Amino acid sequence: MTSATPFLLPVLLVAGVWFVAVLDGALADRAAGYGSGARRALSRTGREAARLLVAQRRTTLAADGLLRWAGVLALIVAAVLAAGVVPLGWEAPADLSVGVVWFNAMEVVAWAAVWLVGWGPNSALSLTGGYRFVAQGLSYELPHMFAIITAALGAGSLRMSDIVDAQADVWFAVWMPAAFAAYLLSATAMAFWGPFDAPVGRDVAGGAAGELSGVDRLLFEGGRRLLLVAAAAVAVPLFLGGGHGPWLPAWAWVLVKTLAVLALLVWVRHRLPVLRMDRWSEVSWIVLLPLTMLQALAVALVVLARGGGGQ
């Protein structure tokens, strides 16, 4: 497995994207009251991809094609690179000593990516979508950073595999629940998914993605789901014990846990209306941010009490 992981990663990510798309389509039909057969749900994703493959690419007047391409590609590249630090089993394709920081740096690329895609078409509603995402970033990023730093603090390391090792007995999700919850919320917001999809909302006619057609749209939508998969996958080593678990081998536990997190995120999307930042940022800054800071403080005290602070 070890030598194959770098090649396995893209395959697994695409499989994750497919899983998200299928589940999402099925839940959408179910929520609408039109039950969805399993076969229909399975084929729908392929059909949606096929329709974008055969569709013409159109663009707008005085559009900046370079920005649009840069944005779409950055989204995909950032998602793949972010997922690179996730241990598939015990070994990550790239087990960096600063894995947590690397992941955080890659996902921030999404800010630029969505902004560029929104800016590119020279369209007011697209641009609105773009800056909605930046506003969203200002709301989710700080709680997000405190959440992942709390996990690193608990393990005393920024390396993903060290964080996994520290959870051999107890998952971090168990004794840092606030950080875990904040992470899940911010992971959703980062992929502008679920209740945080105002940047590509229907009310602004698709927002940042509104003027994309054909392959452009396919790549953008794919990149967005890649980002979601990457964020869900990183939750596993950070909070859910990575490959630790009975009976199954480590890699199987990572897959099962990742799919479970993904299923949760997709399910939540259909439970909640969109969270607009003009209302949500208040909650984010007044409730979530202090909560994650307190969580970090509590974890720091526990680590000190265990004598893990001054190694």
Add this chain to the structure above:
Amino acid sequence: MDLTRALLRYAAHAPHVLLVPVPGAAGLRMEVEHAVASRRWREATGPADTDVLIVVGRPGHEMRAVIAEVWRRVPAPRLRIDLDPHARPADVSRRLDQVPDLLADPQRGHREAESAATRHEETTAAGDGNVEDGDHNARSGHSEHQAEDPGAGHTEHAGHHGHEQPHGPAEHGEHGDTGHTELAEQAGHTEHTGHDHHAHHHVAMPLPGGLAMADVAEDRDGLALDVLNLPLGPVLPDWPAGLVLDVVLQGDVISSAEARVLDAPRATREDTAGGGVVRDLDVVARVLSVAGWPGPAARARSLRERVRAGAPREEVAGELTALARRVRRSRTLRLMLVGLGRTQRTDVADLLRRHLSRIEAYAGGQPTEASDEPAGLAVRDLGSRLAGAELAAARLLVAALDPRVPDTAEAGRTEGVGR
């Protein structure tokens, strides 16, 4: 190519549909929404996401021009369907059943791709100098779109579009398989769209694409901020038929707005939309959809169709109550809507609650009084209600206020109603 053929055929069963409702055809619009949803097809967010454009009702002069503009922005393979206002559910169903075969036809797709690339140049050549609103600065949202033809930007100035021209008129009769060729031919005459802006007006200012720079004006805090004049609508998801909001935007705050309805005088009065609970469900569905809660919105629409189809009250009462309860109980929705529009003398949450109460009253068998029906706002009063609102808030306000486009019996007395 066989691969393309196979992909076309495979993709044709999951089309995205863009509905363009024409004022005065609310009943037909509901019928089509239902027909699309029950096939599990998705509604498109905009022209770029569209495979099938459905014009619901017979558009007048102004709507025709807008629809031609929108059609130009739809990527091939594409299909246009024009539905007569008197189309029966069976007609709608028959037309939609033909969609996959038509979309999967590779020859059609090829012709559409060519005509999509050509249409742009015709329009620019013919529409020269016919821009109604010359003061629209910094065009963007709905400005000119063109196919990825590197030469396109130049041909529009020089006017030597001859090499592509022959494809144009010959194609028009084909698309949509509708026989309404006269609609398609309108593409060349975009007098009143308010969406077109031509490079010719700004020859002296060589800016990208011939677009003007934005002006600067004081915003609500007294700071100098760019001003963007933007027409919102009439083709937006979950938007009242034919409504155009000419907004002045600073950032995403609307500093002033003016509402108008395209083809208002032509709108027919006869409307099968029905009143009472059907309309309540329609408004609730629209507000929920704009609020980004597609599940309950779709549920409200499907219940609306069952009521419209004459389902007895007892049969739908349980589901109506369940829907109303679910929407009422959502804390998230309350957090997002409560007090929204207060500075605009409105409250979206309150308007939604009133519609929900009426739905519950209907489900419970209590008489709903016509007098406490939240009266839709007259279109002419809409603009003043939106000043100071952010774009997202404005969308919710428009959905909740349900401006009365003159397509109902109230058409004659919209003046001065404004409550």
